[in-house]
């Protein structure tokens with residue numbers, strides 16, 4: 001059952017040039033599953049509310065984190081000005097983009113800010129040592145758009161069953177990646193056992209829709225093996 005509470009911002013973390021994470025002080029026990037989202041309300045203005053995924057894992061106790069790509073909207077501008085000690089109202093948890101622990105093999109296909117719930121799930125799997133075999137294919141326009149790279153590097157180091165492949169539209173010297181976008185060939189190369197995996201897709205609706213079609217119609221992946229989260233608004 002979702003709860004609504006007024007909470008203090010504990011910390012603000014600049015992730016890249018236009019993405020910030022906000023860590024909230026949560027009193028009591030954190031009750032959510034990795035991959036779920038919350039509703040963030042700023043002030044009493046009904047326009048200033050957005051659904052945002054929780055980007056930390058329940059294993060990272062004592063705070064709740066959301067991560068927002070900052071645009072020119074009033075919500076983004078107001079959020080961007082908040083600092084530690086300020087208050088926001090959150091309602092949570094919502095959503096079904098959660099790990100199926102009965103599936104031993106998982107593939108995440110993600111674009112841009114759509115990485116937020118996936119960061120939460122991967123951290124949870126590693127902290128709990130669940131044993132799931134994970135391939136993450138994470139696409140962005142350029143290296144400067146990538147967030148959570150240090151986290152994924154650390155997770156992959158301590159949990160060899162996590163493999164991360166970066167896909168960038170624009171190549172960057174020194175950044176190991178596939179140049180282009182997530183297409184049929186990239187999936188075949190990076191997820192050769194795609195028939196054995198449960199897929200989780202998250203990102204802008206157009207991308208999620210395109211990848212879903214590709215998996216189901218071109219690769220013959222069963223619909224029930226594909227879980228999606230659409231970030232309406234991008």
Ligand SMILES: Cc1cc2nc3c(=O)[nH]c(=O)nc-3n(C[C@H](O)[C@H](O)[C@H](O)COP(=O)(O)OP(=O)(O)OC[C@H]3O[C@@H](n4cnc5c(N)ncnc54)[C@H](O)[C@@H]3O)c2cc1C
Pocket residue numbers: 037050051052053054067068069070071072073074075076095113116117229230231232233234
């Ligand atoms: C389940 C869920 C989880 C999400 N998680 C994240 C997250 O972790 N991080 C993150 O940055 N964003 C996330 N989003 C998207 C977020 O809710 C906002 O829609 C987005 O951040 C744009 O908001 P904005 O205020 O910056 O820009 P806006 O100016 O509000 O949005 C930009 C454009 O999108 C349109 N738009 C905005 N909201 C919607 C909507 N709900 N439906 C259709 N069109 C819309 C606007 O009309 C405008 O054209 C999530 C969305 C959903 C539904």
